[in-house]
Amino acid sequence: MPASPAPETILNTTIDKKETVLTKFTSEADFKSYLSEGNNRSTSGAYFGSSVLENRIRAVPGANIGAVMETQSLPQAGGGAPERVSETNVQVKGIDEPDILKTDGKSLFFSSENQYYPAPAVRIMGNTSVIPPYELPQGRLKIINSLPADKMAVLGNIEKNGQMLLVKDILVVFTDRAIFGFDVKDPASPKEIWKIDLDSQSQLTTARLFQDKIYLITQTGINSSRPCPLTPLTSGQTPLSINCAEIYHPSTIIPADVTYTASIINPGDGKVEKFTSVVGSSGSTIIYMSNKAIYISYTYEIDQIKLMYGFFNEKGKDLISAEVLKKLAELQNLDISNQAKLTELMVILERFYSSLDENERLKMQNEMTNRMKDYSKEHLREFEKTGIAKIGLDDIKITATGVVPGRLLNQFSLDEHNGYLRVATTVGGGVFNSSDSANDIYTLDNNLNISGSVLNLGKGERVYSARFLGDKGYIVTFKQTDPFYVLDLSNPKSPQVKGELKIPGYSSYLHPLSPNRILGVGKEGSQVKLSLFDVTVAESPAEIDKYILDEYWSEALSTHHAFLQDGKHKVLFIPGNKGGYIISYEGDKFVLKKAISETMAKRAVYINDYLYIVGEDKIVVVDEKTWEIAGTLTF
Numbered sequence: 048m049p050a051s052p053a054p055e056t057i058l059n060t061t062i063d064k065k066e067t068v069l070t071k072f073t074s075e076a077d078f079k080s081y082l083s084e085g086n087n088r089s090t091s092g093a094y095f096g097s098s099v100l101e102n103r104i105r106a107v108p109g110a111n112i113g114a115v116m117e118t119q120s121l122p123q124a125g126g127g128a129p130e131r132v133s134e135t136n137v138q139v140k141g142i143d144e145p146d147i148l149k150t151d152g153k154s155l156f157f158s159s160e161n162q163y164y165p166a167p168a169v170r171i172m173g174n175t176s177v178i179p180p181y182e183l184p185q186g187r188l189k190i191i192n193s194l195p196a197d198k199m200a201v202l203g204n205i206e207k208n209g210q211m212l213l214v215k216d217i218l219v220v221f222t223d224r225a226i227f228g229f230d231v232k233d234p235a236s237p238k239e240i241w242k243i244d245l246d247s248q249s250q251l252t253t254a255r256l257f258q259d260k261i262y263l264i265t266q267t268g269i270n271s272s273r274p275c276p277l278t279p280l281t282s283g284q285t286p287l288s289i290n291c292a293e294i295y296h297p298s299t300i301i302p303a304d305v306t307y308t309a310s311i312i313n314p315g316d317g318k319v320e321k322f323t324s325v326v327g328s329s330g331s332t333i334i335y336m337s338n339k340a341i342y343i344s345y346t347y348e349i350d351q352i353k354l355m356y357g358f359f360n361e362k363g364k365d366l367i368s369a370e371v372l373k374k375l376a377e378l379q380n381l382d383i384s385n386q387a388k389l390t391e392l393m394v395i396l397e398r399f400y401s402s403l404d405e406n407e408r409l410k411m412q413n414e415m416t417n418r419m420k421d422y423s424k425e426h427l428r429e430f431e432k433t434g435i436a437k438i439g440l441d442d443i444k445i446t447a448t449g450v451v452p453g454r455l456l457n458q459f460s461l462d463e464h465n466g467y468l469r470v471a472t473t474v475g476g477g478v479f480n481s482s483d484s485a486n487d488i489y490t491l492d493n494n495l496n497i498s499g500s501v502l503n504l505g506k507g508e509r510v511y512s513a514r515f516l517g518d519k520g521y522i523v524t525f526k527q528t529d530p531f532y533v534l535d536l537s538n539p540k541s542p543q544v545k546g547e548l549k550i551p552g553y554s555s556y557l558h559p560l561s562p563n564r565i566l567g568v569g570k571e572g573s574q575v576k577l578s579l580f581d582v583t584v585a586e587s588p589a590e591i592d593k594y595i596l597d598e599y600w601s602e603a604l605s606t607h608h609a610f611l612q613d614g615k616h617k618v619l620f621i622p623g624n625k626g627g628y629i630i631s632y633e634g635d636k637f638v639l640k641k642a643i644s645e646t647m648a649k650r651a652v653y654i655n656d657y658l659y660i661v662g663e664d665k666i667v668v669v670d671e672k673t674w675e676i677a678g679t680l681t682f
Contacts, residue, residue: 062497066347067434067448069295069325078274078291081326084384085302086271129153129194131615133653136607138458142336143256145210145221146608148650148661154234155191155652156218157661158208159682188220189682190234196657196668197678202235212256214314219261221251226263226280228317241283241317249279252307255336257440260320261312262341264334266305269326277324279308282317295325295445297434299347300385305329309341309443321443325436331454335461340446341438342461342468346454349430352379352388355396357426362418366411371399424483427475428452435461435468435495449495453487462515466493467539471513471522486510486524490539499540505530514557514565519585521565525553529569533585545585552576555604560612560619560632568603568610568621575601575623577630577637594630594637598623602649611651613658616671620651620658627651627660629669640674643667 072078132152137144147158188205192198209222216232217240226243245251248268255262267279275291287310294306303326310322325343333344356375359367374395378388403411423430431454437447453472455461460471468491476484486504489497505524514521520534520542531554533546554567560579567578575596581589602609602622611620617633618640627648629641646662653659657677658669668678 062432062450062452064448064450064496066297066299066432067436067450068298069436069445069448070298072275072291072294072296075273075275075291078294078326079271081296081300082269082271082274082303084300129655131653131655133611133613136610136612138335138607139337141257141338143212144608145212145219145254146650147210148652149211149213149218150193150652150654151213152654153192153194154202154231155193155659155661155666156188156211156213156231157191157650158188158211158220159663190231190237191666191680192234193654193659195678196654196659196670199666199668199678199680201680201682203237205229205237212254212261212314214256214259214261217314219314221254223250226251226312226317228314243312243317244281246277246279246281248277252332253334255341256314257336257338259314261314262309262336262440263312264307264309264341264343266307266327266329268329269304269306274306277306279306280310280319282312282319285318287319287322289322289324293324295323297325297345297347299434301326301345301347302328307332307343309343309438311443323438323443323445325445333455333458333460335458335463337463338440339463340440341443342463343436343438344455344461345434345436347432347434350379350385352392354430355392357429358419358422362422363415366414366418367399371395420483423475427483427485428487431474433470433472435470435491437468437495447493447495449491449497451487451489451491451497456510456513459515460510460513462513464515464517464536465539467491467498468495469515469520469536469542471510471520473509476509483507484509486522488520488522488534488536488542490536490542492539499538499542501534501542501544504532504544511553511569512555512557512567514559516559519582521557521580521582523554523557523567523569529553529567531567531580531588531590533582533588535585546582546588548580548588548590550578550590552578554578556607556610558607558610558612560614564632564635566612566619566632568601570604571595573599575599575604575621577621579632579635579637581635591635592632592637594639596621596623596628598625600624609650611653613653613671616656618658618671620660622648622650627662627667629658629660629674641669643669645679 129152135146149156190203192200192202207220207222209220212219218229218231220227224245228241229237230240231237249265252264252266265279267277277289278286280287305327306324307327308324311320335342432450432452435449439446451470453474462469470489472487474485485506488501490499492498508524508526511525512523518537520536522532524530528549529552531548535543535545552571554569556568558566560566563583565580569576575598577594578590579592581591609622618629618631621628626644631638631640643660646665648660648662650661656671658671660667664682666680670677
């Protein structure tokens with residue numbers, strides 16, 4: 048990795064990349080010492096955390112408008128292969144993500160959540176009667192012949208359940224405790240060809256498919272008595288054993304409880320090819336993958352001793368004695384554990400407080416309350432920062448680290464374009480009982496050094512959605528209204544806000560319908576709302592239409608995989624609790640073409656000119672030329 052540059056300052060905040068340097072443990076004892084120190088950090092800490100990865104995944108960055116739901120180009124040989132087939136709605140063009148529905152244009156692979164299997168008969172003790180077999184919930188993966196639409200049929204079942212990736216004729220299924228590879232060349236007779244077992248303390252965090260390789264990230268709970276070596280997974284009979292000296296940790300002490308392992312899996316045989324491991328916390332991590340690298344973020348808070356010294360040195364010198372201030376300064380540099388420092392901090396402050404008379408105490412209480420709020424407002428970016436580790440795809444090695452003020456919302460807060468990483472963060476909020484917050488955009492170069500920034504968007508609000516498209520960026524913040532910001536990112540060293548629009552409600556998912564039309568999926572009041580934004584003139588974005596669904600919630604608000612756009616017919620699909628909705632956006636007007644109430648819709652795909660609405664127990668096919676139902680299949 049390149050050497051860290053000198054620290055820089057952004058609005059009273061020192062950005063020191065030395066805080067985020069990742070180094071390897073030297074031994075098990077070194078690992079244990081790190082854990083002990085990290086676990087003592089009760090109010091200050093840093094943490095890699097698990098991804099709500101895939102559950103929190105909501106705006107689709109990418110340089111190309113066609114990056115989302117791009118139609119597959121399928122061969123025309125073999126007796127009428129479909130001409131166009133939708134793909135899973137993913138973050139980056141060419142990088143697939145696991146989901147509960149996959150298709151190759153001929154078969155649908157659907158992982159249902161509400162299927163059942165028979166439990167064995169149970170004999171009642173002390174009684175000759177027997178409780179008959181009954182059914183318990185268990186997921187089952189269905190393979191369905193999709194063509195012709197009016198003759199759909201279940202070809203086969205796989206007694207597994209989970210999200211999937213489809214790699215040519217290999218279906219990869221991610222279950223709770225294992226990963227399976229199935230040969231589905233004959234969909235009616237799928238064959239298990241490999242299996243990866245997860246360790247009892249390990250679980251899947253996320254995965255990506257890129258250039259016929261699976262990039263897998265798992266997390267393994269740390270055994271404090273013996274944190275390493277660890278074996279997060281076993282491919283066939285070959286365990287992946289990771290020694291202590293192969294595990295990275297941030298230079299900032301963190302309260303670690305898991306070890307994350309990024310690995311490359313060959314989908315043909317399930318073998319692990321390369322890996323990298325780093326300790327973290329199961330609290331809050333964001334994982335983003337471009338076609339160049341995997342980015343893993345972690346959030347860390349300011350050390351409390353540093354926080355209190357900074358406050359008194361800047362805002363409260365007249366509230367405490369010079370001797371107390373000197374002790375606080377010395378405390379920062381003592382070679383003792385963080386827990387010992389916190390204890391000593393409380394002793395120092397309590398002794399001084401007890402030396403005051405009642406009038407002085409009352410004055411100090413009121414002055415500190417007001418001055419702390421002022422200090423918090425002036426140092427929003429000092430209290431919480433996000434470190435970012437960059438992992439190269441070829442060798443799965445850490446190539447750079449960086450840091451920005453604030454915290455990320457989800458994976459779409461990150462986007463790589465032309466060698467620069469764009470990052471959307473929320474800073475402040477909740478420090479010293481302050482509600483002050485703001486939102487920033489940072490551009491980081493190839494070595495993750497900050498090149499440019501846009502600061503203080505939506506003061507008092509937080510980021511609800513982010514979308515980066517080539518040289519443009521779109522940010523939604525929210526508290527009471529929905530500020531929609533248009534950013535010019537063409538010069539990474541000088542990004543700029545070009546336009547702003549305030550409307551009721553909020554958008555938690557942003558999607559490009561065309562180069563100058565952005566769709567917002569969110570809520571207004573208690574109902575699901577679709578907004579159509581005209582961004583032709585960046586300086587004056589406009590909401591040119593909106594549509595309110597009689598739905599409290601849509602799965603598209605929590606996962607972008609549930610959304611579908613069909614550009615040919617200019618329609619989009621949105622699932623709801625009451626059914627599925629096919630909505631036209633032709634002519635810049637939302638028109639409800641079809642509402643499907645026959646099943647609890649989960650996903651949709653198009654094959655040729657047919658739209659398949661897939662629910663837990665039924666598939667409804669709509670002819671996109673007439674908008675009439677062309678076929679149904681009940682499971």
